[in-house]
Amino acid sequence: MFTHLECSRPCEAGPLDPRLPHHLCTCGAPLLARYDLDAVRGWRRETLRDRPPTLWRYRELLPVFEGETPVTLGEGFTPLLHAARLGSDLGLTRLYVKDESPNPTNSFKARGQSTAVTRALGLGATTLSVPTAGNAGCAMAAYAAAAGIEARVFMPRDVKRPFVDESLLLGAHVELVDGLITDAGRIAAERGGPLGWYDVSTLKEPYRLEGKKTMAFELAEQLEWRWPDVIVYPAGGGTGLIGMWKGFEELEAIGWVPRGKRPRMVAVQAEGCAPIVRAFDQGLDAGVPIPDAHTIADGLRVPRAVGDFLMLRAIRESGGTAVAVSDASMVDGMRRLGRREGISAAPEGGATLAALDALIAAGWIARDEVVVLFNTGGALKYLDVLRA
Secondary structure, eight states: OEEEEEESSSOSOOOBOTTSOOOSOTTSOOEEEEEOHHHHTTOOGGGGGGSOSSGGGGGGGSSOOTTOOOOOSSOOOOOEEEOHHHHHHHTOSEEEEEEOTTSGGGBTHHHHHHHHHHHHHHTTOSEEEEEOSSHHHHHHHHHHHHHTOEEEEEEETTSOHHHHHHHHHTTOEEEEESSOHHHHHHHHHHHHTTTTOEEOOTTTSSSHHHHHTHHHHHHHHHTTSOOOSEEEEEOSSOHHHHHHHHHHHHHHHTTSSOSSOOOEEEEEEETTBOHHHHHHHHTOSSOOOOTTOOOSOGGGOOSSOTTHHHHHHHHHHTTOEEEEEOHHHHHHHHHHHHHHHOOOOOHHHHHHHHHHHHHHHTTOSOTTSEEEEEEOBOSGGGHHHHHO
16 A cells, blocks of 8 residues: 655655655655555554564564565563552552564664565665664664665764674674764764765654654554553653654554544653753754753653654644753652563663652643653663663
8 A cells, every 4th residue: 555755844855756766855854655545544453463463563563575575583562561559659540561572683773674674675685884872783784684685784983882792693793983964874874875875864764753653653553542641751862752743644544543632742851962952942843953862761862863853743732841960860760660560661661650750740641641752662671771
């Protein structure tokens, strides 16, 4: 049911053929995958009962063509856990944690790399390239290995060693660069562009977003085809938040979830790197670049996101907000998620609990609302922050 690509901004570019390689629109904005939603309306929810518990159970709304075999390692359909003990501590009756740590390579990045590598393979790519703060590189290496494609991973020199070691274990060529993920992206483009490497940078190709949107599909299915009231999400590059907003629209368009009140989207960032929070507070439509970005949460150390305007649009249209939290509160959140609910959370997951504390204190969340925190990865690659 995948039909074409279109620009995420109003521009003169028309529909683009997805059987040809495309990255950004000619205007510089991200491209979005589109589907024949009229045809998909004949797809019945009951068919999901007989499908495997991976994100590819939603194949009709994913970027794959008839006869193609997805590159999959069993990603998706992660647990939605009722955090009853933690909710009781906070005075909330319906607090949930969507735990992405069971994904391959221990993070939600597996979702986007499954769909991106599937499409790259279909387009004939032989070498993939990605700049990463850590988990995206590990995931890309895994799916490139599964597809039999060479992987080139560019990381800031100061990333935590487990990210480097796992990428190497999975067969990637790893290059460490001075600076931040933006510097890694620049060097990856300079190195790979002349050689024809297929770039799978966040939102610089259209397909990682499609894997991330399946988190919205799963929430709907796990909550019996209703949206939660609030989603609290750690936002670096923002593909998860943007993807879920796209997923809400698609499920409503095919009639699986009634149109109406969508979740209020909360973007959580680190105090040392909060371009979206600053832009939201200042009423801007694009992120405020952070020249000295710093935080223990590698996934949140993104000083300028390609899709910043899409994040801000989703937050505002949903009636949501943006919150910055300290590194110390992230670690406290990791410990509380572990101690109270048995969840192994990365600092990004801990950040959502810290943000929830602030939202409750501000009276922004009601006691009986359905609130979902996203733990986007596990703690094992971040144990040094607990020791520190």
